[in-house]
Amino acid sequence: RRTGYPEVVYCKGKRIEQAEAIMVGMRDAGLPVLGTRASRELAERIARRFPEAVYEEEGATLTIGSLTDPDEREGLIAVVAAGTSDRPIACEALRTAEFFGSRTLFINDVGVAGIHRLFARLEEIRQARVVITVAGMEGALASVVAGLVAVPVIAVPTSVGYGASFGGLSALLGMLSACAPGISVVNIDNGFGAGYQANLINRQKVKHG
Amino acid sequence: RRTGYPEVVYCKGKRIEQAEAIMVGMRDAGLPVLGTRASRELAERIARRFPEAVYEEEGATLTIGSLTDPDEREGLIAVVAAGTSDRPIACEALRTAEFFGSRTLFINDVGVAGIHRLFARLEEIRQARVVITVAGMEGALASVVAGLVAVPVIAVPTSVGYGASFGGLSALLGMLSACAPGISVVNIDNGFGAGYQANLINRQKVKHG
Amino acid sequence: RRTGYPEVVYCKGKRIEQAEAIMVGMRDAGLPVLGTRASRELAERIARRFPEAVYEEEGATLTIGSLTDPDEREGLIAVVAAGTSDRPIACEALRTAEFFGSRTLFINDVGVAGIHRLFARLEEIRQARVVITVAGMEGALASVVAGLVAVPVIAVPTSVGYGASFGGLSALLGMLSACAPGISVVNIDNGFGAGYQANLINRQKVKHG
Amino acid sequence: RRTGYPEVVYCKGKRIEQAEAIMVGMRDAGLPVLGTRASRELAERIARRFPEAVYEEEGATLTIGSLTDPDEREGLIAVVAAGTSDRPIACEALRTAEFFGSRTLFINDVGVAGIHRLFARLEEIRQARVVITVAGMEGALASVVAGLVAVPVIAVPTSVGYGASFGGLSALLGMLSACAPGISVVNIDNGFGAGYQANLINRQKVKHG
Amino acid sequence: RRTGYPEVVYCKGKRIEQAEAIMVGMRDAGLPVLGTRASRELAERIARRFPEAVYEEEGATLTIGSLTDPDEREGLIAVVAAGTSDRPIACEALRTAEFFGSRTLFINDVGVAGIHRLFARLEEIRQARVVITVAGMEGALASVVAGLVAVPVIAVPTSVGYGASFGGLSALLGMLSACAPGISVVNIDNGFGAGYQANLINRQKVKHG
Amino acid sequence: RRTGYPEVVYCKGKRIEQAEAIMVGMRDAGLPVLGTRASRELAERIARRFPEAVYEEEGATLTIGSLTDPDEREGLIAVVAAGTSDRPIACEALRTAEFFGSRTLFINDVGVAGIHRLFARLEEIRQARVVITVAGMEGALASVVAGLVAVPVIAVPTSVGYGASFGGLSALLGMLSACAPGISVVNIDNGFGAGYQANLINRQKVKHG
Amino acid sequence: RRTGYPEVVYCKGKRIEQAEAIMVGMRDAGLPVLGTRASRELAERIARRFPEAVYEEEGATLTIGSLTDPDEREGLIAVVAAGTSDRPIACEALRTAEFFGSRTLFINDVGVAGIHRLFARLEEIRQARVVITVAGMEGALASVVAGLVAVPVIAVPTSVGYGASFGGLSALLGMLSACAPGISVVNIDNGFGAGYQANLINRQKVKHG
Amino acid sequence: RRTGYPEVVYCKGKRIEQAEAIMVGMRDAGLPVLGTRASRELAERIARRFPEAVYEEEGATLTIGSLTDPDEREGLIAVVAAGTSDRPIACEALRTAEFFGSRTLFINDVGVAGIHRLFARLEEIRQARVVITVAGMEGALASVVAGLVAVPVIAVPTSVGYGASFGGLSALLGMLSACAPGISVVNIDNGFGAGYQANLINRQKVKHG
């Protein structure tokens, strides 16, 4: 594996036996495994075989083992989400970042319509080395946060919203057009991608530092 | 005129003599006149005939007289703009609102990437009966402001930006999807429409109060 | 709460226990509660606990108490809808405006293809301080109504229609491009947003008048 | 020529000598000629050779002769346009319909924002066998007119407008989604197509009647 | 009714009792009734009450009586459809045109990929006073047919196809951009609109001829 | 060069000296050179240095030498274009195919609105081993031709047209959705790509035959 | 049949008896039959009648007989697919190419994110006369492969992906914009079209060689 | 300044005196200054006043001083660009990263159509702590590079290309949909944003390491 990281199994769009077979194969080869968009049914099958497997339903992640021991995770990544409906994507980001070796902090329900809630958590957020913002609708959270922190922000647009949100398009375009520098963007609903990239950034220090 | 207001001349897309003729006709009929998207050349022609005409180049508005005496304008409308490039649209909104009888306040350069600048002006903004927000790119200003004031917000997306801003589309979709209630939106770059609507709202009090 | 208004619960996309818990929490804290996009099942659960709760199925709104006593509502808001299929959105707007303290008038089935029906109701509509127009397909109702009344029009595009209506896009673009001034627009199917904004405008008089 | 009609020369996108050569060739072959989107320069060249050529600058049409003698034109086509900026397209439609043998009536500046102006002309419009509506922005004129007349309406969306008008897209989608039956639509700015189709419909009577 | 025609009931998006009540009301008032997008279940309910009702499942039309006696229908409308999947829309057009008083001819499965099949039916098609073309995917049928007949063509894009057909968008844009004159277009899948417009054109002769 | 072919210089978007330098460099290295989208000015510079250079203005191609001797070109490629405005793209395809070693045939002005013109040339077209169709607007030519020949069709949508043609989008979507099999599509206005691919297909025979 | 090939039955969107009837009719007429997008249920019905029928579930193809004897297939077509989710479309392409007489090679799971896997199979791929690339998401596989082989590449974008993949649009646009020459593109998910076109190209040799 | 960095002047869309005034003001306040999208004329004006100013025409950046001494820049950022036309954006990224304190490496002309050129530079690229990929058209470079390196990739889509590239949209969607993890994306043509974000990531080490 050239990039130094194990592959991750994107379970959606695979038949349940297919997904199971791949995860089992990797585990039997001694690798830690991360499955995303995993169904409860898949989790149950895997649990029968690997009691150490952990399923987190909200983010639909299923892990067997981890790349780093939880105690040895280093560097804090803050995941800042606008509202309740953004939680599943935020959770996917959190579990991904942890799996690859980062510590995480979850700040929820701090959408910009009630900006005092965001300010109330600002000192916590400023402890992080990377901030992931998760928001649908107009996605304004990314701009506001990036203006308040001095570290890289990874923005995840979500498909939360209706009408002119066009399945996440409004948030995506907004985040790409953001007036604050220090933001880069991943695909709509791609919590995994954000967690992975944030961990890469965070782990720089470890490798080069 | 059923709606109780004089017509406004949208000068763009009209030949200069056409625009001049319409404005002269209205003025000769004793009406105050507002021309939008007026060129300097048109302004000079009109000025020769009506020395009382006022041309504001930044917003490209040209007025001859006004619906209300400046001293008698009532009720404050705040026009809050994100950045320097949004100024022309903000000015169009300001002059329109004034022409129809509102007092105005202009708060510029308070984009959400530096949100402390917005907070520094918040008490002033809260004096207004209606707030117009003018912003391009991700248009996040509308959501943030609407969450901070208790009066109606009229949001004007602008075509400022490039790439994924798609000529104002990102700001438009963002403002329509805004997570804060109390926002309604006008067309991209439509400072006139925002000023007109804000004045209508502001003048409610006068008519019904 | 900075804006002086209680929060509203958007029930769609929340699990039923989640929505219930939030509404119960607010009610127990002594607040009046408005839930939008509420299912019948949620309404039944809430009703068991709060017999004073009112569910209006057509608009899918669920209220427990109200911000103002129905007798004390002031200022008329007219909700003018094009056709039968626009009724759910119109009802959401009506119930929202009432909840926050406005009186309302509902004018239905006055789409512009049979414009005499609209004219037949014009005097009634002209009693209102704010007019909400609700229409899908080409959304022409907003332009026509705004040309006939002297008060602010809040336009709600709906996703009614098929083919080139593109889920409300044709109505949305039409309303934003409307040739009549005095219109501002909310998101597709956002009856709540229109009712909220119309109430804000209407209540101006009360606060400042 | 299978369809019984001479070809029409679309001059835009052709070099001036190319356009001239085609028109001269057709005329020398004894045919009446209609050129659309013709420049003044082309018109002058043609006029030198064919003094009977007629150039109408507003609609940019250039004709040499006509399919029918003006006195023998039959059946009235009404071209109803929303505003001043729609005039060029309306004129293209008028001249095309006349060239192919129809009588025409031009009703201008009757956009739906001031619907009383449309009503003032309604009896005239009702004399027509076919009505062409020409409008940009939200294109609501087509729906309103189709609801008021009992004959086919051909709707021409124009690229007039800015922002959310998206170069005629809002008018196009609106007209296609129109809630009134009896409308069919041609391409954005295609005055020629509307005039041609309206004439075909009008001339039915002559051929079959 | 200003336009001289009874209203038509668009049954989709109405609850079954709603649709039934409207149809019954109209019939009881002595009017012939046309319901489009009618379900089998609605048809059965109506049939119990009005044995003369006719349901055509393929086009989902439900009629009770007719505006003209079948024997007295006049003037032929040809409905030319590209493929099997376009049949439901073609049938909606056919039944609508007949209901309002036109005779019809149905030519199916003559898509342009096998153009000899179209040529084999050309003489039949040329008997018609109006031609309706029904096609999805690239919608080329409209251009080809319009080049072969001397009467107006009403083009109906359908949502048949996948991928780049984008739910009828490719056919819609193609028909609007068609290089042959004499085409006007209705909404995607709007067989009713095409049948109605074609009948209006066809009936011209009767009224004015 | 892995693919066995020399590189081609896309001159647009390069400064004239840049383009010149690249072409000179290649030629000096003994390679035949093909420049596309070349300006007359560039052609003149190159001609001063390489008198054997050939500039074809209509297609804006500039060649110095050729991969195969004109006499040794083999296998016929037919380039079939809808109208005069499609000629530049057709010429780019023709010159590209010839440069790489194919014989070509150019059939112009056979748009589907006058399909007899296409049929008149069908026997010629059927001599080709590959057919390139070049058309804007609705792009129907590709479907019709593919239904008439037994060889691969490469379809080039062009940006010819206005309004709903959306700069070639209508033709592109139409060609991709085409109901006839045996079509594959290149980018809008990409005459070069079509000529290159058609030559690859044609030359198969030579390499493997 | 002008094009020398039997028709293929696109089973989706046809009722099962309809599809069955067509296939039976063709088979009874002595033709080999290929059905695409065939359901298991249809396959079972056909199998009862024609035991020689072959159903391949992954690609949803159903064949009865074949145009050429498997032993007589000539010329290799490589189908190169990016990932597991692209397999169904790849299989449709494989079975189509075989049915019409080509030999095939299937290379799976060689997406560009792990480009060494593609290189490991490059020599095999280079045996082919035509290469079909099947990929969703960004569709980069087409560009990379076309840069590595000297034969025509047919690119099939798939609807695999989410968010900004927009149902295959990102892959489609990417493949059309590809920076490598020698690529032409078929519709999103159109494995059939790619297999058919690749076979046409491959079979050139046989006919002309 | 909350984020610890000086502001950058985006010169486009500002009048030349405006841009000059801002830059002079910042410099007089003792700050290093970076202007992007600066014209040659602006550069000359600034140079007259500040001889230490440096203008790089290709990337249109204008700097007066620098945040860090060139000798003290730390950590390598590789900017990898697909082709000549992407150079201006790549240069904007390079100069931005340097200005804020990073060392840089520029790898040009390594588009995926000739992937051996990319492989030839791979060892160099692998020295970097962050890689910026700059590409238009299909933007495949980002996916390929991210699959080959173990550090974060910042992808910049460019507006290079025509037709289906839609001004950078194809590259943007492709990069967002990329099948390789470890990529995040900035706005179309936003070299500044990429350079800024890459520097933030790179400097992590310094601050936290």
Ligand SMILES: Nc1ncnc2c1ncn2[C@@H]1O[C@H](COP(=O)(O)O)[C@@H](O)[C@H]1O
């Ligand atoms: N800047 C503007 N943007 C949008 N609408 C405008 C603007 N200025 C004026 N209008 C509207 O355009 C109408 C006049 O249009 P016209 O008759 O073309 O001059 C006025 O009544 C206003 O409603």
Ligand SMILES: Nc1ncnc2c1ncn2[C@@H]1O[C@H](COP(=O)(O)O)[C@@H](O)[C@H]1O
């Ligand atoms: N203004 C116009 N818009 C659209 N189509 C036109 C227009 N004028 C002429 N045409 C059509 O274009 C054809 C001529 O195209 P061309 O051969 O390019 O001159 C005519 O036969 C008409 O069908």
Ligand SMILES: Nc1ncnc2c1ncn2[C@@H]1O[C@H](COP(=O)(O)O)[C@@H](O)[C@H]1O
């Ligand atoms: N999977 C497919 N995708 C696109 N076109 C197909 C497919 N399968 C068959 N076709 C085409 O559809 C035609 C049959 O369409 P139909 O008459 O509706 O069965 C065939 O002649 C093929 O050209």
Ligand SMILES: Nc1ncnc2c1ncn2[C@@H]1O[C@H](COP(=O)(O)O)[C@@H](O)[C@H]1O
């Ligand atoms: N080329 C660029 N593209 C996008 N954003 C930029 C660029 N250059 C500067 N900026 C941002 O624009 C801000 C300055 O904008 P302004 O106040 O309009 O000059 C800076 O703080 C940067 O965040």
Ligand SMILES: [Mg+2]
């Ligand atoms: Mg920051």
Ligand SMILES: [Mg+2]
């Ligand atoms: Mg508020």
Ligand SMILES: [Mg+2]
């Ligand atoms: Mg009004």
Ligand SMILES: [Mg+2]
């Ligand atoms: Mg009518």
Ligand SMILES: [Mg+2]
């Ligand atoms: Mg015709």
Ligand SMILES: [Mg+2]
């Ligand atoms: Mg063929």
Ligand SMILES: [Mg+2]
């Ligand atoms: Mg190649």
Ligand SMILES: [Mg+2]
């Ligand atoms: Mg990597």
